[in-house]
Amino acid sequence: MLLQGGTGIPHLKWFGVEGDYNVMVIDLLGPSLEDLFNYCNRKFSLKTVLMLADQLLNRVEYMHSRGFLHRDIKPDNFLMGLGRKANQVYIIDYGLAKKYRDLQTHRHIPYRENKNLTGTARYASVNTHLGVEQSRRDDLESLGYVLMYFLRGSLPWQGLKAGTKKQKYDKISEKKMLTPVEVLCKSYPSEFISYFHYCRSLRFEDKPDYSYLKRLFRDLFVREGYQFDYVFDWTVLKYPQIGSNPRVRQPSGRTGGTVVPSAERVERTSAGQEVRDRFSGAVEAFARRHGSGTGQHGENLKHKALEDSLLSPKEAVHDSDKTHASSSRNGSTSKRAVISSSRPSSSADPNDQQLSRTSRLVSSSTSSRPSATQRLHHSGPEPRVSSLARKATGRVSRDEPPHRSFEFLSISGDRRK
Template identity: 55%
Template sequence: MTEFMFVVANKYKLEKKLGSGSFGDVYLGTDVELHNEVAIKLELLKCKHPQLKDEFELYQKLIGDKKEEHEGISGIYYYGQEGDFNVLVMDCLGPSLEDLFNYCGRRFSLKTVLMLLNQMLKRLQFVHSKGYIHRDIKPDNFIMGNGEQSHVCYLIDFGLSQRYLNQNKEHISYSEDKSLTGTARYASLNNHLGIEQSRRDDMESLAYSVIYLLRGSLPWQGLHVAKGENRYNKIYSKKVEIPVSQLCENLPSEFGSFLSYCRNLKFDEEPKYDFWRHIFQQVAQNNSIIFDYEYDWIIKRKAEKELV
């Protein structure tokens, strides 16, 4: 979509394109009444696999009316149709962890990862408590807030999310022959095997995400795939053949323990979110780390300002 004057619900004006996703495009916008920035998602009405309405309805279920109960989940201001598009207006947030990872030279310090992981576990616990799984946990889908919320890590992009509890609060049934859903780099072993996803898969994807942020990369990135080979199968084989001890070499042992724990969760088992938050808080204490929200990118920005 080219840049043009476009006003949503006679209130939200598109300013500039911020990025694209499987659903469509995201724009920076302005609330012309309150003069504050918002993010505006546009999805073509005729797109093959519409996601925006489902995402809007999920945000409604997550947020409800009590703002204080969902730190790290974006506020939603409008959903509807404008011209050829489905439109979702939401909080304008800061950069993603993937963006900040690149800015910081593609590696985060232990301190930064521990401060983030403490919040990431909270976000998963909250979403799971509402009966949903995310199904695309990765650094790109964790976004830092703006202004007074710039220290808060938000979980976004619920386009692939689904219920794992039915209307009677019963866990969905185990099933197989599913397609891989999400991002192969961070996909759980069971996701690769075509097994129905549940809470354990979000947790395993989180483990890969934080190991990636500490290591700088994962061994199954950039694999050469010969003609006729299946890329997903090759990634799966690499994940299986690399011992956890090797994957987490030079990291505190708790990260390897966390990955092993996630891989061994039963299909309908509730993860021990608080237990692992406590474990990683102990890792912080053992390394004299204080959760002061002085992330790597904050330190880098300060250093760059001093050079000017």
């Protein structure tokens, strides 16, 4: 509950006990960065990595500001939002999080050694491998490995073979310590080397200079001449026309006049976009009634594949804790929630490894009839699609009852090493 209200923190809707299960209901979110990494053939461009880095640093900084370490920073634990939040990164899975200081006294946890490895070995900091108690510096070092993983496609200590888990951890640790950051970041901008040098220079209780780290990457972004337009690699794959549009094509080497907005800023949509937003749902409903041949009174909603969860940047609002005044399109509202449940366990893994397999229950419901007052006023003739949309909206609201369906989504509990 201490994290609630922050940008990129899933909203906790309900938690409690149901039979033998501990249950938590949170926002329904989109694909993880690991899912999107695979979707993009396991390589992200520098532009995508830098746009992500800005948000990832913000998420980690927020957790630290609330007195918690995450201790399991990895691509699987960062999810993109859905709908208007499709460009916003969320941080999830606080099962290994630890309070590192008291919010009133600001007293830091003491330095300790001989600790078991907590987290995922692939992204664990060098100090974590050495058995040192984790602090803020370790979350940031892990984030650096995530960024290099995205750029390189893999890390040098992946794929090592060993007989036991401990032997594998030892091999990963040895390879990680024997790989200089200059080698790890070879062929990539020197800012990544600076990032690692800074993280490793921090003492146990030091407060990191998050602004310095974000500025490192923002200055690089400007120098490369990129536009902070939230057109990620997966956006271009999903919508190839965006990548070929000269208005959004990325310039090379242009340094003047490039503005890098904060990842927390809201994009104001144009009036034309507002028209599309308000009537898109109605047009889709009209198409379903007259083109699909399916019944009016509802077949079960099907879970969308990964591609269907990726929105065009025109349809999504940028990273922000603010929302547009209009919370619904064509007057309808929808609520979705994810229920994560796991059996309570009386025994803990001695290595503080990942907790348990979970299942998610997705609840989707749509309701309410569009209000007669929800109209757009235009000077001049009204677009043809608007009248079509109004007609379709009226039919759908009268003829089609609200859909209520539930689907079980199995989520793998396997943790990559």
